[in-house]
Amino acid sequence: MNRRWMAILGLALVTATAGAAAVPSVEQDPKPAAQNAATGWQLPPDADETTNPLTADPKVIATGKSVFKDKCERCHGPGGVGDGPDADPDHRDDMDLTNAERAEGNSDGAMFYKVWNGRKKPKMPAFNKELTKDQVWAVVTYAKTLRKAQ
Numbered sequence: 116m117n118r119r120w121m122a123i124l125g126l127a128l129v130t131a132t133a134g135a136a137a138v139p140s141v142e143q144d145p146k147p148a149a150q151n152a153a154t155g156w157q158l159p160p161d162a163d164e165t166t167n168p169l170t171a172d173p174k175v176i177a178t179g180k181s182v183f184k185d186k187c188e189r190c191h192g193p194g195g196v197g198d199g200p201d202a203d204p205d206h207r208d209d210m211d212l213t214n215a216e217r218a219e220g221n222s223d224g225a226m227f228y229k230v231w232n233g234r235k236k237p238k239m240p241a242f243n244k245e246l247t248k249d250q251v252w253a254v255v256t257y258a259k260t261l262r263k264a265q
């Protein structure tokens with residue numbers, strides 16, 4: 116191989132390497148909005164790691180309480196036990212937000228996505244249009260205050 120060919124080959128190699136580096140690696144979407152088929156809730160796989168950006172101070176709790184009264188009480192009832200006028204009578208247990216045993220499956224992140232995305236059956240509306248993320252975090256913070264001590 117003469118010098119000229121070596122130079123061309125070298126250039127080709129450099130170009131190829133640079134080209135490869137410039138192309139972003141194709142990664143799989145790390146957060147597919149996975150359908151949680153077992154429960155009917157739409158939660159991303161990392162829902163539990165999503166942390167509440169708000170502090171449970173009196174102001175946040177007061178905001179959460181008024182959102183709850185406005186949007187949630189008709190089904191979940193004033194105390195959160197699932198006895199509102201629009202409650203699904205066959206699913207009162209699943210709607211009981213005070214049940215400490217159900218707290219385990221309801222990290223702040225899981226609760227946020229349940230409220231944000233809703234579910235079809237038993238029906239709970241998605242609130243991603245009528246509430247802001249901060250309002251949802253506030254109502255999650257408030258709903259946790261309704262839990263009975265374990």
Ligand code: HEC
Nearest residue numbers: 186187190203206209210217226229230237238239240254
């Ligand atoms: C139209 C009635 C309705 C409204 C309004 C409603 N929910 Fe629900 N909610 C339900 C039903 C039904 C379930 C139970 C679904 C199931 O079987 O898991 C539920 C379940 C939940 C759960 C999960 C409970 C658990 O232990 O899995 C949370 C958290 C929740 N609701 C919060 C809220 C909040 C907060 C609001 C207001 C922003 C709200 N809901 C408004 C009907 C409603």
